[in-house]
Amino acid sequence: MTPAARIASAIEILDRVLAGHPAEQSLLRWSRASRFAGSGDRAAVRDLVFEALRRRNSLAALGGGCDGRRLMIGMLRDGDTDPDTVFTGMGHAPAALSDAERHQGVDSPPVIDLPEWILPFWRESLGEEADRIAALMGQRAPVWLRVNGRKSSVEQALAALADDGVEAKADDRLEGALQVTSGERRIARSGAYLEGLVELQDLSPQMACAALPLKSGDRVLDYCAGGGGKALALACRQGGLKIDAHDADPGRMQDIPARAARAGVSIRLTDRVAGKYQLVVADVPCSGSGTWRRSPDAKWRLDEKNLDNLTATQSQILDSCSKFVAPAGHLAYMTCSLLDEENDRQIAAFLSRNDRFSLISRQLWTPVTASDGFFLALLQRNP
Incomplete structure (x- = not known):
């Protein structure tokens, strides 16, 4: 799939999610109907969908509206990519931009990516850190592993992961906690995971x-x-x-x-x-x-x-x-x-x-x- 075709697929999935369907279910439905998509394509489309959902409000502001198409327009603008270079209408790319779409949302200010109704609860709960934490929630979450001390030391687990192309680093806040730095999609097939040396579990x-x-x-x-x-x-x-x-x-x-x-x-x-x-x-x-x-x-x-x-x-x-x-x-x-x-x-x-x-x-x-x-x-x- 071309980058433009991936964005077109993300638009289709996002519209389904925004209509109330769970994201995982919508991605699975698209994947089953898109046999032409390889594993790299599926991963890339998933990343686009989840990135758009994490920052729905701010991308909607940049794109001029809250639907899959305009969220993708907002994401391109946020990444300093001219949407006209992607929305060409050629091949499997999304339809070309209208004049209105070219001018909507370009100068919109940043917003908090949370539902408006929850902001009072959020700010009362988190105080001065509320907006900072909200911004961090708009970023992709790190992947963490827990070393099983019954079967492995931290050093042995790191070496076994590296053998299968998974790079990780120990965290000094908790013995046995490993943050994955690359190769996260290889974890489930790695020997370290299959043999019980490590288990997926967030640091917190x-x-x-x-x-x-x-x-x-x-x-x-x-x-x-x-x-x-x-x-x-x-x-x-x-x-x-x-x-x-x-x-x-x-x-x-x-x-x-x-x-x-x-x-x-x-x-x-x-x-x-x-x-x-x-x-x-x-x-x-x-x-x-x-x-x-x-x-x-x-x-x-x-x-x-x-x-x-x-x-x-x-x-x-x-x-x-x-x-x-x-x-x-x-x-x-x-x-x-x-x-x-x-x-x-x-x-x-x-x-x-x-x-x-x-x-x-x-x-x-x-x-x-x-x-x-x-x-x-x-x-x-x-x-």
């Missing part, structure tokens, strides 16, 4: 898992396990744990057995939680506002009603999973959100109705201090 949740109290023999419950990332991180960090993984939708946990086997650890899946645990981890459903540069279409689908529903669900989960914490045990409440409504206010409300728990610590990681936005509140049940 890695830091959260490293902050949790653990000792051999502890019973640990990953209450909203999903794909099992937190359970795997804990199992690889401390031997002798008895880890149960639970999710309201058991289908979300289908990959955990294979991932655990690859990592060389044991995680038991359960749909009925019973007994008491020394540590309960609740990485609850949330807005995902801390991960919007990875799934940028999600921020444009979220509305205030969705946020209200999410906070109600979070409250219910806190009340439910707290019943499984043993006396003197810990409850780790986690979100990949940057919003106070889902974080500190949620914890304050829980503590106001439950005097059996005390707040031990809380931490909010952002793209300024770590990588994704991620929140951890560590609570302890009174003996």
Whole structure:
């Protein structure tokens, strides 16, 4: 595919996403219908789509409107490329620009790439860092790996990755955290990944898992396990744990057995939680506002009603999973959100109705201090 044909494909996909369809689903639909597109073409089109969604407002301002065509016009202008050189109407290129399109949006000022309704929540939650973090959310997210200390040292993992064309570097903020610098699309086929030496996990949740109290023999419950990332991180960090993984939708946990086997650890899946645990981890459903540069279409689908529903669900989960914490045990409440409504206010409300728990610590990681936005509140049940 030519660069112009890739942009034409991105326009088609963006129009579908902007109509309300998930980005991943729309990309998959296009890929299946476009057998002529090679792996490089698919990757390039994906990058165009996600870049446009990350910076939808600012590119719409530059392009003169918020549809796939004008977002691509805005992206070209932002990169100092004359859209007339791409929008030629020749071959598989997008149709030529109209006179109106040539003059729309060229002098528009920069804007914040967030839904307008969420700005008060965002700024109240993040204070002086709000606009800086919003700007960082418009950039592509780095890829992070977690070294499995059960199977490898950092040096061995780096060497094994390099053998398969994946370059990475250690991060001094957390032992075992690797930032990928090139070859990220080779990770899933690399020997280091397939043999369980490394696992994909962002730096911020890695830091959260490293902050949790653990000792051999502890019973640990990953209450909203999903794909099992937190359970795997804990199992690889401390031997002798008895880890149960639970999710309201058991289908979300289908990959955990294979991932655990690859990592060389044991995680038991359960749909009925019973007994008491020394540590309960609740990485609850949330807005995902801390991960919007990875799934940028999600921020444009979220509305205030969705946020209200999410906070109600979070409250219910806190009340439910707290019943499984043993006396003197810990409850780790986690979100990949940057919003106070889902974080500190949620914890304050829980503590106001439950005097059996005390707040031990809380931490909010952002793209300024770590990588994704991620929140951890560590609570302890009174003996």
